[in-house]
Amino acid sequence: MSDRLTHGTPLRPPLLSLSGVHTHIGQYHILQGVDLDIPEGQLTMLLGRNGAGKTTTMRTIMGLWQPSRGEIRFDGAGLAGLPTPEIARRGIAYVPENMGIFGALTVQENMHLAARSGPMDSARLDWLFEVFPALKKFWKSPAGSLSGGQKQMLAIARAVIEPSRLLLIDEPTKGLAPAIVSALTGAILQLKSFGATILMVEQNFAMARAVGDTVAVMDDGRIVHRGLMADLAADKALQERLLGLSMDMHQ
Amino acid sequence: MLNTLFSGDFPRSRWLTGLLLLIAVALLLAPFLFPGSRPLDTAAKVCIFIVLVASYDLLLGYTGVVSFAHTVFFGMGAYGAAIALAKVGPGWGALLTGGALGVLSAMVLALLIALFSLRVRAIFFAMVTLAVASAFAILVSQLFHITGGEDGLSYSLPRELTPAFRLVQDKVFDVRIDGRLLTYYLVLTACAGLFLGLLRLVNSPFGRVLQAIRENEFRAEALGYRTVLYRTLASCIAAGVAALAGVMMAVWARYTGPETTLSMDIMVNILLMVVIGGMGTLYGAVVGATLFVLAQNYLQTLMAGLSSAVSGVPVLPNLFAPDRWLLWLGVLFILSVYFFPTGLVGRLRGTGSGR
Amino acid sequence: MSGSFESLLARLRGGDGARRSGLLLIVALMLLALAGVGSLPTWITLTLAGLAMGMMVFIMASGLTLVFGLMDVLNFGHGAFISLGAFVGVSVMAALGPWMESASLAVNLAAVLAGAIIGMVVTGLFGYVFERLVVMPVYGNHLKQILITMGGLIVVEQLIYVVWGPDAIPIPRPETLKGALTFGDVVLEKYRLLAVAVGLVIFATMTAVLTRTKIGLLVRAGVENSEMVESLGYPVTRLFIAVFIAGSALAGLGGVMWGLYEEVITAHMGMSVMVMVFIVVIIGGLGSVEGCFLGALLVGLMNNYVAYLAPKMALGSSILLMVVILMWRPEGLLPVAKGR
Numbered sequence: 008m009s010d011r012l013t014h015g016t017p018l019r020p021p022l023l024s025l026s027g028v029h030t031h032i033g034q035y036h037i038l039q040g041v042d043l044d045i046p047e048g049q050l051t052m053l054l055g056r057n058g059a060g061k062t063t064t065m066r067t068i069m070g071l072w073q074p075s076r077g078e079i080r081f082d083g084a085g086l087a088g089l090p091t092p093e094i095a096r097r098g099i100a101y102v103p104e105n106m107g108i109f110g111a112l113t114v115q116e117n118m119h120l121a122a123r124s125g126p127m128d129s130a131r132l133d134w135l136f137e138v139f140p141a142l143k144k145f146w147k148s149p150a151g152s153l154s155g156g157q158k159q160m161l162a163i164a165r166a167v168i169e170p171s172r173l174l175l176i177d178e179p180t181k182g183l184a185p186a187i188v189s190a191l192t193g194a195i196l197q198l199k200s201f202g203a204t205i206l207m208v209e210q211n212f213a214m215a216r217a218v219g220d221t222v223a224v225m226d227d228g229r230i231v232h233r234g235l236m237a238d239l240a241a242d243k244a245l246q247e248r249l250l251g252l253s254m255d256m257h258q
Numbered sequence: 259m260l261n262t263l264f265s266g267d268f269p270r271s272r273w274l275t276g277l278l279l280l281i282a283v284a285l286l287l288a289p290f291l292f293p294g295s296r297p298l299d300t301a302a303k304v305c306i307f308i309v310l311v312a313s314y315d316l317l318l319g320y321t322g323v324v325s326f327a328h329t330v331f332f333g334m335g336a337y338g339a340a341i342a343l344a345k346v347g348p349g350w351g352a353l354l355t356g357g358a359l360g361v362l363s364a365m366v367l368a369l370l371i372a373l374f375s376l377r378v379r380a381i382f383f384a385m386v387t388l389a390v391a392s393a394f395a396i397l398v399s400q401l402f403h404i405t406g407g408e409d410g411l412s413y414s415l416p417r418e419l420t421p422a423f424r425l426v427q428d429k430v431f432d433v434r435i436d437g438r439l440l441t442y443y444l445v446l447t448a449c450a451g452l453f454l455g456l457l458r459l460v461n462s463p464f465g466r467v468l469q470a471i472r473e474n475e476f477r478a479e480a481l482g483y484r485t486v487l488y489r490t491l492a493s494c495i496a497a498g499v500a501a502l503a504g505v506m507m508a509v510w511a512r513y514t515g516p517e518t519t520l521s522m523d524i525m526v527n528i529l530l531m532v533v534i535g536g537m538g539t540l541y542g543a544v545v546g547a548t549l550f551v552l553a554q555n556y557l558q559t560l561m562a563g564l565s566s567a568v569s570g571v572p573v574l575p576n577l578f579a580p581d582r583w584l585l586w587l588g589v590l591f592i593l594s595v596y597f598f599p600t601g602l603v604g605r606l607r608g609t610g611s612g613r
Numbered sequence: 614m615s616g617s618f619e620s621l622l623a624r625l626r627g628g629d630g631a632r633r634s635g636l637l638l639i640v641a642l643m644l645l646a647l648a649g650v651g652s653l654p655t656w657i658t659l660t661l662a663g664l665a666m667g668m669m670v671f672i673m674a675s676g677l678t679l680v681f682g683l684m685d686v687l688n689f690g691h692g693a694f695i696s697l698g699a700f701v702g703v704s705v706m707a708a709l710g711p712w713m714e715s716a717s718l719a720v721n722l723a724a725v726l727a728g729a730i731i732g733m734v735v736t737g738l739f740g741y742v743f744e745r746l747v748v749m750p751v752y753g754n755h756l757k758q759i760l761i762t763m764g765g766l767i768v769v770e771q772l773i774y775v776v777w778g779p780d781a782i783p784i785p786r787p788e789t790l791k792g793a794l795t796f797g798d799v800v801l802e803k804y805r806l807l808a809v810a811v812g813l814v815i816f817a818t819m820t821a822v823l824t825r826t827k828i829g830l831l832v833r834a835g836v837e838n839s840e841m842v843e844s845l846g847y848p849v850t851r852l853f854i855a856v857f858i859a860g861s862a863l864a865g866l867g868g869v870m871w872g873l874y875e876e877v878i879t880a881h882m883g884m885s886v887m888v889m890v891f892i893v894v895i896i897g898g899l900g901s902v903e904g905c906f907l908g909a910l911l912v913g914l915m916n917n918y919v920a921y922l923a924p925k926m927a928l929g930s931s932i933l934l935m936v937v938i939l940m941w942r943p944e945g946l947l948p949v950a951k952g953r
Contacts, residue, residue: 071840095846107841109834111949116830123846165845324759378939381687381899384759385891386935392888393932400925522884526767533760576775585771592764595757596750 020083022047022204023068023099023173028077028087030060030067037063039228040077045173050195050205052215052236054250055225061208062104064225065175068206069101070094082172096123098172102179104208106162110151114142114161117150121165128168135164138194156187163191167198174198176207180214192217212250216240224249263454265461269541274606278541281548285446289439290431296555302442302510304551305449306503311531312456312543313499319538320460321492322472323380326525327371327387330394331364331497333519335504338363340411340514341404348414357505361498368497372490395520410515415441419509445506452499457540459495468492472538527554530587533594536601545602550587557583635907635946642911646918654798659917665805667913668812669874673867674890674897674905675819676860682836682900682949684853686748687755690762691864691890692883693743693769694736698865699872699882700777702732703784713787721787725873732869733862740861744854766884773880781879784872808870815863816906823902832856836900836949888928889916892935898945907946 021044030038038060045051053061066072068079070091079086086094095101109117118127136143139160145153150161159179166174179195180188188211195218198205209215215222219236232239232249239245269275281304284291288301314328338360339353346352371390375383398405405411415437417423423437433439459465471478471485479485508514518524527550535546558580565578576582598605643660650656677691705728706713712724747765751757785791786804793802823829831852835842839849864883871886872878893912897904912931919930938946 069844071844090848091840091843092846092848095844101844103841103844107838107844109837109841111833111837112830117834120827120830120834120842120847121845169846318756322756324756374936374939378895378943379899381755382895382939384687384689385895389888389892389932389935392885393929396928526763529760529763579775581779582771582775585768585775588764588767588771592747592761592768595760595764599757 019047021045023079023081023206025064025068026078026080028064028067028074028079030063030072031075032063032072037228038067038074041067041225041228041230043223043230043233045204045206046221047204048202049220050199050203050207050218052219052222053206053208053225054215054222055231056251059225060228061225062177063228065101065103065177065206065208068094068175069099098170100166100169100171100174102162102166102174102176104177104181106158108150108153108158108161110149112150113147114150114153115146117161117165118142118168122168124169128170131168135168138190138197139164156183156190159183159187159191160194163194167203172204174203174205176205178208178210180209180211188214212246265454265458267457267461267540269607271607274541274545274603277606278544281544289433289442293433295438298438298442299510300551300555302445304548305446306506306510307528307531307547307551308544309449309452309456309506310500310503311528311535311547312453312540313496313503314528315532315537315540315543316456316460316468316492316496316499318532319536319542320465320468320472321489323489323493324384325387325493326384327367327391327394328496328500328528329520329522329525330391331368331500332504332507332524333394333398333516334364334367335360335501336508336514336519337398337405337411337504338501339505339508340413343413343415343508344406344411348416350416353416353509357502357508360505361501364497364501364504365494368494369490372493376486391520391522391525395516395522398516398520406515408516410513410517412513415509415512419444441509445510448502448506452502453540453544456499460540464488464491469538526584530591532601533591534587534601536603536605537599539600539603542601542603549602553583553587557586561586631942631947632903632907635904635911638946639907639910639914642914642918646914646922649918649922652798654800655921657799658801659921660914661801661805661809663914663917664910665802665808665812665874665913666916667910668809668816669867669870670886670889670893670913671812671906671909672815672870673864673886674893674909675815675902676856676863677890678894678897678900678902678905679832679836679856680853680860681894683832683839683849683856684752685755686752686853687758688748688762689759689887690743690747690765690769691860692887693766694740694861694864695868695871695883695886696773696878696880697739697769697883698732698736698862698868699878700773700782700868700880701735701865702728702869703782703872703878704777705731706784706787713785716788718789721789724787725790725869729866729869732865736865736868737858737862740858740864741854743861744857748857770880770884777880779880781877783877785876786873790873804873808874811870815866819902828852828855889931892931894945896935896938896945898942898948900949901945901947904945904947 023045025041025043028038028041029036041060041064043064053064055061063072067074068086070086070089070093074087077087081097081099084097086097109120112120122128141153141157141160142164145157150158153161163176163179166176179191183191192214195205195207199218207218216236222232222234222236222239223230224232232245239249269278285301285305289298292298292301310328310332317323317325317328335357339357342352342356342359346356371387375386378386399407402408414420418437419441420437423440425435425440429435460468467478467483467488470481471483471488475485504519507519511518531546531550532542533546534549535544536542561578561583562580565575565580568574568578577585594601600607646659647653647656650659673691673695677688680686680688706724709724709727712720715721743765747761748758751761790804790807793800794806795801823833831842831847835849835852842849842852868883871882875882889912893908894905895908896911897906897908911934915930915934916927920927942948
């Protein structure tokens, strides 16, 4: 785990850092000492097999599970113990695995609620309509009637309409058709080009390779590998060892 | 021998053992220790409520299901016996047949409710049972030509159970050995038998599965237990035992009416007894029922004293008026759920804060 | 009558199948009853009675269903707010005796309004205390919620006895709301007309708040997925307290109206009405205000038709209705799709 060598040398301290984070859910000990740094302005991929603790890591950062031990620092301040709304207001946006769309509300109302601090920024909205044209088309329709891909687009649009410092995205390509995956990949690359900091869980290795800068691999509630995405992408043996058959190599 | 009798489930606390022994001895010797009809009446009600509350605890404490229909089963047993005695006449045949029919219909109704609740969300269960209970109470008051309506039914018992019957002519320790005494011991024996039977049940493999389901339904299901089957069986058994308690109530009181068997107040009383005594342990039923029935009969006297003591102060006399005893038990109930979720028994066992 | 609530419902977006079948059910019930009753004037009288009852139950039930939807809290103590509202409202109206006996409709309504508003304020405040003291410590534990809120109900009932005494209190309706309007053979009780009007106003206001204000959108979003609302930066707990207070106040209003309807109040009335309230929220689908409205109308109409055709079956028929609807839709008529 000589990750310092491959990690690059960030000029600034990481935007978000977890050290020794443990999370219990009921009687189950899910996170068993997670150490993770999210450098500012980069897209960090969080990989690992099912049940490794990726989603729990995301939820723990968001305060949806409380860590039982360890420290989470965001922009210099501790997050552990803060309520979820406060964490959101400090500038972390979250796209959960199930997308968290409010199906009874229209697309517009979903976006309206996400734009917490006032009217939606029209330049941002125009850009979102450009990358996700479906949102404009179904603006006044109930979000519950959207297709899976459209819901994912809405979920991401909702996470970026309000300016934030860090974006957490949990498995955005889950269950989506390849054409939609490539549209999503394009949108995420654009977000990156604007300088967004993103932590993303993904099972689709092609997507992970296309958008990731750095990568962390989890297993059994711990981070077992950290490095550059490009290095992992080039090293078949390492992939095999870390990820086994869990990654979808065909897409 | 003791191990068999208590199914290996001992009180596990010196204080609790002492308290239970005290209750058992008091109940066993009640006619001799506390002469008079009111103490005997209290003792018999304690016995009956111990069984009723224990059967409710099988649902609430061992499976985590909140039902408000338990008085319905209690009432079915009571009305089964009462209607037979009132319409057919005071014979053993009528009593046994009517009681058996009451118990059977209670179990069938429990089965129907259980089957219906399979179809709906668990959270609906409490509300559905509440609706069923109030509908049943209304049904009973409307079918007055059978049930006596709001007035209920009064009837005579088989001759051997009447005060006029003498088992032996002479008094024993200054107490007349009459049919009333015989009835008391009949009730006491039946209640003890039912209680020990329930104790056996919850300590059997069946009971362990029920507890596993309460702790973690998904895990129990994953281990291959058919949780639905176990829950349904538990509610049918609980209903049957409650109905048997109802039969005994009908026999003891020689009267059956909606107020004494079906009212929401009785249901609330059962809840109070279970929670204050301790959920998930049948000994809680013993402690809870005893304390509650004693409070019901004697706390009011105490409160009357308190009330007249503060009669000069505004509001306070009303707060301590004897009719307001339920207020204080209600407060005790809320505090119990917060602070002693395992009830008095849990406290006595020194595991007060519980799970 | 059906036209007016249909148009109200139509203002809600997206008429899906469940909503339409709920409305169809009501219409079918009305037609069936018309055939059973046989006389149009009687049927109109019964329908008004059913709608009035339904509206009052809706007012009492709407808060309960939202409280459940938002925080998964099942409040068996809701009935306490109904009783408390009735006692406070009736006390106010009794104090305004001359207004109640005045021959002017406006003065009568002012007295009722004063009773209703003060009743709502008191139950709203009381709801806040109840939430903080009784409900908050048991978030997320249904078993304890049911037990604790039941205990709260007992205590509040007893406190009402302490303050107002143990006897039922008769409350005559205000002068101009006594009796009925007659058009030929059709008899329309005045108070029931008022109850329907108030119910419609409450439903329309609630619908407007839930669909047009940010708070309302947050409530609906929270019912569906409260974690996501928190992740967007809104504290759901605070929203929940607001809904709890509003729901308690509405229960209080329902209590005042129910008291005037029955013309007598008892501390136990809340608990007795709760049986119907539970049936309504179960039929409607826990968490859904619209479902609650449909369910309340169904139960109200069913009760009154059956009470006329077979008096002994009234409450039994509501339970039967519930069983049938749950067999058909186990989650109720308009369940909220939970996003968790």
